[in-house]
Amino acid sequence: MAEALVNVLLERLATITFDKVGEEFRLVTGVEKEVMCLTRNLEAIRAVLEDAEQRQVTQATVRRWLSELTEVSLEMDDVLDEWITEVLKRQMERQEQEDGRALNDVATKKKVCFPCLSSCFCFGQANQLLLRRDISVRIKELNERIDLIGKEKESFTFQSTTRVAELPRRPKSTSLPNVKTFGRDNEKNLIVSKLLSEGSQEKEVPLIIPIVGMGGMGKTTLAQLVYNDENVKSHYDKRIWVCVSDPFEESKVARAIIEELDRNNSSKNSDELQTLMQCIYELLEGKRFLLVLDDVWSPTLTQWEELIKPLRNGAIGSRVLVTTRKEEIVVLMKATTQMISLKKLGEAFCLSLFYYSADVDESRVSKEFLDVGLEIVKRCKGLPLVAKTLGSLMRNKNKIQEWRAILNSKIWELKVIEHEVFQPLLLSYYDLDPPLRLCLLYCIIYPKDCVYYKSNLVELWMSQDYLNAKGCENKEIIGQAYFDDLLMRSFFQDIEVDDENGDIRCKIHDTVHDFLQYLTKNECLILDLELDASDKSEVANDKIRHLSVLHYTTSDSFISVESILRKYKKLRTLTVADVTITSSMFELIVQLKCLRTLVLRVEWDFDPECIGGLIHLRYFALCGSTRLKELPSAMSSLYNLQTLRLVNCFRLTKVDVRRLINLRHLYVERCEARGSIIGIEKLTHLQTLDVFRVGGCEDVNKLEDLKGLNQLQLHLIIQIEGAVNMVEENAAIMVNKAHLANLRLEFRNRLEQRKIMDGLEPHAALEYLTICGYKGSVFSDWLSSLHRVKVLSLEDCPNCEILPPLGKLASLESLVIRGFHGVKKVGVGFLGVEQGQTSSSSVFISFPNLKQLTFHDMGSWKEWEGVEEETSDDVTIMPCLPHLTISSCYDLETLPDFLRNKPLQKMTIRSSPIFRRLWEGEDEERAEIPHFTPLLSDDASSCEAEADYESDYVYSLEGEADFESDEASPSLES
Incomplete structure (x- = not known):
């Protein structure tokens, strides 16, 4: 992590030499000298970081040294970001004055003041000298700490390495891997025979068939294989697939079953368990069904018996296929006689899976490669996930020396790794470029079995400045390349393509998730407050940078969220989902001045004006608030904001984006504000706009507002309501949007529409x-x-x-x-x-x-x-x-x-x-x-x-x- 952060810092330091910002920096006494010194120190440290990153696994002193370097790097990044933001603010205000808009927009300027921009900045001409002195002092202090860290590195005798920065290679054909299994034919045939058998003496409805095996053994893949078998599909009236995971919640599982059986059934929204169970009982009556419960961890006997009751109303021949790591779950389900234990793969099958994942034709490689490959596969110890991961690691390695380097890596000898499966994952992890490592580690901010969307992951990575690259302004392209590389290396699974917009969604295997948690246990924390999270919160330290709080209500939480937020003051990511937020809790949130990413999937019933102090914020998501009518004017202070998600805020009627000059992604789906986006025509760098409405009674949007937004990508919905003024200059509104792939035109009025449609001709590449x-x-x-x-x-x-x-x-x-x-x-x-x-x-x-x-x-x-x-x-x-x-x-x-x-x-x-x-x-x-x-x-x-x-x-x-x-x-x- 430290290596990537140092790279980000050096990029920021290079930024201050640009003409736009450099002049402002030179006004700060002594800062230019400090910046040059800081750059030299960081470049010297960067040369040894690759060796240090690998040695930290076994050497506590190296781990401590890297931790201190990370802390100082993050603080320096905050200081530089605050100063650059202040420069942008002054430049914008100066431009507004030159345009003569200050007198005409007195009321607006009162609303878009900067009430709490940063603790280190004062406002007005009289305080500029104090501000510059403060910047100089802080940079000097941090530079002295980095200088000490640089001197300390000499005691470790690190090996100096030079890494050539480059974008990751894209996959040869497609980023979606082919689905193929090895060595499970016997198990598949056995399960299929159990699913298709119809003994007249069968009395148990439904029959429980458990698949048991350790993580990475291929339980889910095998279950998917039989679930989609043509004979199995034609044998059952209904097939249902539910991903369970930890914790086991019978109401959540019941809702998922109802969703699969009848997507339009309103009972799935009920909070009453009895209502849900009665619905399942009626939907399954007389039906022969196959229910797959994937990844079952920890149900109690009472929970399981409650869930199984309505399933007994199915027809004879119904089956429940369960995948689990724990044999005690099988005992609880009273299904030991039907249990199928997955053993480790044989060496030959592991070898075939390894070469398939490496995209290597086993029949055409030399004996030398075969011998080394066989030795690597022996380290897999029969685990399919490990064989697949190692094979993916070798995909871009075409020299025998590269294969031998993997075989002879010291990582195989590590005894401190908590699980044997982590050793090959570490090999794949350290084979990544530093920015890719950060991107992969950041995925841990969400719990297991979460669905990741490619476009959203890229926006999140960008919010943390993980996608910086010299000579490339489009960070989204870099992020997409990173995603494809991680996908090619098998860090993602369950790949699907969204039919509506072409976006890719995926998951992370539980074992990979455990591995990432192992690497980030001191930086990332997920608190699911439906569980007893007290142990977790005690272990965590004040260096936590990324925090997710789930399922919190003030009445029944096990720990105080307020106390957590007071403890972790240096958070860069905060996700709050399914939570009741109080005003006192929000006051603590807006004091987290280092936040880059803030996700609130919550109800909102107070005026958050003080949010303007979060000047580092790049990504802000406010989803599901049915009370908020208008965004706080203080949001105009968020100059660095790149992504704004306002989904399902049904009463939100207006969004002012005039000052959000760096905004690139705007989502207003299911918001009344989609028809009143003030200043959207100024966002010439905007790449995502999901919905745009014109012609409504109170709308301020005009079709010509879209004319200059030629960087729009992915998909766009244009809703035309009421009368729309189509003047001559409206021609070619959409024709220059060469990057837009998906367009939906919704006409909701009864007026003359041919002229409107003529003016909405899209680019020929649509x-x-x-x-x-x-x-x-x-x-x-x-x-x-x-x-x-x-x-x-x-x-x-x-x-x-x-x-x-x-x-x-x-x-x-x-x-x-x-x-x-x-x-x-x-x-x-x-x-x-x-x-x-x-x-x-x-x-x-x-x-x-x-x-x-x-x-x-x-x-x-x-x-x-x-x-x-x-x-x-x-x-x-x-x-x-x-x-x-x-x-x-x-x-x-x-x-x-x-x-x-x-x-x-x-x-x-x-x-x-x-x-x-x-x-x-x-x-x-x-x-x-x-x-x-x-x-x-x-x-x-x-x-x-x-x-x-x-x-x-x-x-x-x-x-x-x-x-x-x-x-x-x-x-x-x-």
């Missing part, structure tokens, strides 16, 4: 587009020219009678058309076929890459037209289409000819006469669709009644008999 509620009769021409769009959804556009020529979109892979009640006929224009086009020598391909086509709620649609027979040879239509869905199209009776020979794998028909024609049609009509097999849902035993159209029918083609279902993959819980 990949995801949704248009919802458009009331115009014709779409803008630009819609059919987005040749890089991959996913397009057109929803609830009732006045449109003719679909746009979307067949021209060469990259389109998924198309959803829903709620077009004015469309009676879908013609060749929709395919993009134009008059005279077929006379050309080349063949036109309509929808060349379309893989998913969905029509829904098209109440007036009667005819779907294909191309004429004489021109069909000149046009190829949807050559790659495997999935077609048609639902709630009550008047559509036939499909076009061009669908008859498509390589469809699955066609879903809901509420449409098409089913009757195909089901009751003559044999030759059915034969027009190759391999046609109709599959009825369970409640559809007859096709004679008109009501049968309301059932769901799925036709499986190409031999894939597959019902469409809402079954979800294993859920991830925060």
